[in-house]
Amino acid sequence: MPGRNHCFRILSTPIMTTSLTGNEKDDLIRSLTRQLSVAQAEANLHLAEVRRFNFIVSEITEAAEGGIFVRQNIAGDYMWISEQLAEILGYGDIGMPHSYRQFLEQIHPDDLDRALEFAAMRKPVRDTVAQENEPGTSVSAQTTDFPENETQPTPEAQASTTDAQSVLSLPSRKPIPENIFITGPGTHLEFRYLNQQGDYRWFRASAKRYQPEAGPEQIIGLILDIHDVKLLEAQRRAVNEELKAFMYSVAHDLRAPVRHIASFAEAIREEDGPTEERNLYLGYVEQSAEKLGKMIDGLLKLSKNQNYVPRIAPVNIEEMLTELISKTRQTEHQAPELIIEHDKFPIIETDADLIEQVLQNLLSNAVKYSSNEPRAVVNIRYYLQEAQHIISFSDNGIGFDPAYADKLFKLFSRLYVDNDIPGTGVGLASVHRIVRNLNGVIEADGIPGKGATFTLRLPVKVGATSAF
Known part of the structure; x- marks a missing residue:
């Protein structure tokens, strides 16, 4: 039948196929292998460059005592914080949440208010004719955050962001505080940040805006420790x-x-x-x-x-004080009956010359300002408290009004100008500076007509023992 013959002729039509000989297959495999090797080498090279770049950035920021942060979307709350930045901010052992809001919460309130006000002043307002004519458009909707020297993304670039958005780039449901990391000449932000120990330290932030080809505008910044x-x-x-x-x-x-x-x-x-x-x-x-x-x-x-730079060494305060008391009894103007009582003193790690000047001055003042009493009593006490050497000199002399205690340590300042009690007003000023040079403090307390007490607080050297 004609139909059957026609069908047979179609099925019997030979199919054209391309086959490679053994040598051609080997050449193709070798070519693909070379291309794959080149691609792997290029990928390894790029990966090595990325690692080298990360290493350089890490070393530079560590040497500068700084760290990097990235806000991948100003309209969102996500804020990437490097491990180095968490370390210098005082949270290296527990890490920091990647939240812009929580980052702001640790900034000193005064510095945060100042930063927000400064950011608001520098934020330009760009109003388009369409926005002005559109009913119900708010001022905040008309406001963009692009600096004067940077251009707004083109409509094509904005349209392309739809396909490139990720979870991190999506806007936050809650209002985001003003961006404090503004850019431009002279816009470094200095602020105090609360660390894990509850102390505020000073930092400086420098930021740069980055507009990728696809995606929202980003803020990349560096924070340095300037405490x-x-x-x-x-x-x-x-x-x-x-x-x-x-x-x-x-x-x-x-x-x-x-x-x-x-x-x-x-x-x-x-x-x-x-x-x-x-x-x-x-x-x-x-x-x-x-x-x-x-x-x-x-x-x-x-x-x-x-x-003077203090030379810290073990000092036998007991021997020093015994010699000073003997000299003072021989040279200083004193009461008819003078009693000087003192505790036992340990070996203290301090500067011998400086501490001798302090003890000599405080002892001389206690003797002089109680010299008008028929029976003067000077007590010198010592005790160790909270890693501090506490030394106090008390007398039963003329005393002073506690309201004027600060005036005692000012140069040429004297509360009494009695000729019977000589002085130049330099001694206590010198004591104040010496104690400050030794990282200590000096306090004064008194009652008019009932005596005065001067208390010296010196830090105990780390690792030292106060042995008697």
Whole structure:
């Protein structure tokens, strides 16, 4: 039948196939193998470059005591924080949550308010004609956060973000606080951050905006530890203020004895009276000159102590105090009956020269300011408390009003100007600086007419023992 013949002819049509000989197959396999090897080598090279780059960035940030963060979407809460950054912020052992909100919660409130206000001032407002005419459009909806020197993504780029969004790039359901990591010249952010131990430390953040080809705008930043720099700045300001007060005090207080010398010298020159009066004026001149010399000597000692670097070594306070008491009894103005009682003292790790000046001054003051009593009692006490050596000098002398305690440690400042109790107002100022140089503190307390107590607190050297 014709139909059957036609069908047979179709089925019997030969199918054309391509077959490779043995050599051709080997050549193809070798070619593909070479291409695969080249691709693997390129991938390994790129991976090595990425690792090298990560290593360099890690080493640089660690050397600079800094760490990196990334906000992958300003409209979202996610904030990537590197391990190095968590370490310098004080959370290296427990890590930090990748939340912008929680990051802001640890910033000092004063610094956060300042940062938010500064960010709001620098945020440009770009209003389009369409947004202005669209009913119900809010100001916040018209606001974008692109700096003046950066361009907004094109509509094509914005449209392409739809396909590239991930969970991290999606906006947050809750309102996100203002972005404090602004960019541009001179926009470094300095703030105090609360660490795991409950202490605030100073940091500086520098940020850069990055707009990928697909996806939302990102913020990439570096945070550095500047706590030590801030402390040095505070110390420098304190030293400058102290220097101003010091210069004013010197100029003011040294003028008095100089004026006395000049006036009495002029009186002697014009005096034609008895020799007794001339001798009296000469006595005043000598007293003023002696006082002026003591004040200058005190200034020199004060200046020496200011620049002196303590040499910490074991000091036998018991022996030192015994010698100082003996010298004071022989030289210092004192009451008819003087009783000095003291505790036993251990070997203390401190600077021998500096601590001797402190003990000598406090002992001399206790003896001098109780010299008007018929029976003066000076008590010197010692005890160890919370890794501090506590040494106190108490007397039953004229005392002072506690409201003026701070004035005692200022240069040339004296609460009493009684001629029976000599002094220049340099001793306690010198004690204050010495104790500060030894990383300690000095406190004063008193009751008018009932005596005074000066308490010295010195840190115990780490690893040292207070042996008697």
